[in-house]
Amino acid sequence: MDGVGQRRARPHREVSPALSRQQQIAVLVEHHQNPRYAGVLEVADVAMPGGSPECGGSVVIYLKAGEEGRIQRLSFTGQGDIISQAATSMILEQVMENGLTMNEVLALDYDAFVDRVGREAVGSRTRNATLGLSTLKSAVRKCQKDRLHADSAA
């Protein structure tokens, strides 16, 4: 975190039946206590760090690429506040359960994800909520770049 906070205008959007703030917090706490896809992935093609261990939260996203732009495996390690760690667990679960491809991950919308995490609970800490997603996108970009280099070298 470690930033100068600013209240930002929230764009009006239709949100499906909203959870109450307390329910959003309950979901976040549950993910924080039982993180999905947690741990180091030894066979990863990319290990991408994000955030700050000193302020807010930090994560490392491990990505193992599959065939034709797919993601075979994902995991994360991290430390920090409930929002950053729980939201990372949530995004990894979303990607793996829906079998999203790398390009589909890059197309994920940050605002939509914050809606999913719960705007009421996240409040002004949207950067904490998107730490996992932004680090995951960085991991995907690095993976795609590495593959491109490998292909052109071949």
Place this chain on the structure above:
Amino acid sequence: MEQEIEKKGYAHPEALVTTEWVAENLNDTENVRIVESDEDVLLYDIGHVPNAVKVDWVEDLNDPINRDYLDPEHFAQLMQEKGISPDTMVVFYGDKNNWWATYALWVFRLFGHDNVKVMDGGRIKWEAEGREMTQEVPSFPRTEYPVPERDDEKIRAFKDDVMAHLEKRGPLVDVRSPGEYSGELLHMPDYPQEGALRGGHIPGAANVPWARAVREDGTFKSAGELREIYEGEVGLSESDDVVAYCRIGERSSHTWFVLSYLLGYDNVRNYDGSWTEWGNAVRAPIER
């Protein structure tokens, strides 16, 4: 009970209270307001000290537009909403070794709210002792709180003050991690907007990471242990005019509290512009 604090030999032992004191006084809501100030913004919601109110450094203490703290009108409004009068004793506690608690306390002091204390050990000690936690958000009668004046001179330093301080070779304490101090860490990955264009530290600054002032259980080290660090290692002395800084002034508010209250230094200022200002400023001198 408060002997625990007395025996640590601080210059101002009255600036700290024990968890036991808080447990015994948390129902004295007419005279005492317990304030939780955390980095992890959801901690208060999942459980807090009974009768504690929450103050969030982003939502409550920062100006929403300008890089500054809230203005006196909003401070008075915040106090009224939290049921705090000018003479209410405010006891701060929080996560991360009271890092954010001391930050909130420092902001309260800018507005002249001087009856302030920190619960030694913070949230981690309260939890470790298995003390009562609640999710119930208390509500207190609205108070009268006259709009105060904000004093930005005594305990706050701006960039020009630091420049002048540098010219007269005044002591500076950089409380960031060694990696940030050496310039190895320029900015956090994915947080470029929170970083600085240049890495390093203000010339002549000593590096004392802020958390060296606390023990494993979250309580502050004794005055003797603190003197060994700040005076023995760094060479500071009580009469020094000291400026502390970090990235935005929150970690250094912890060191400001330690030097001012626990060691009794009279002239300590927190440079809240810190590295996010200095490391971006044209021609600001930097050492690596």
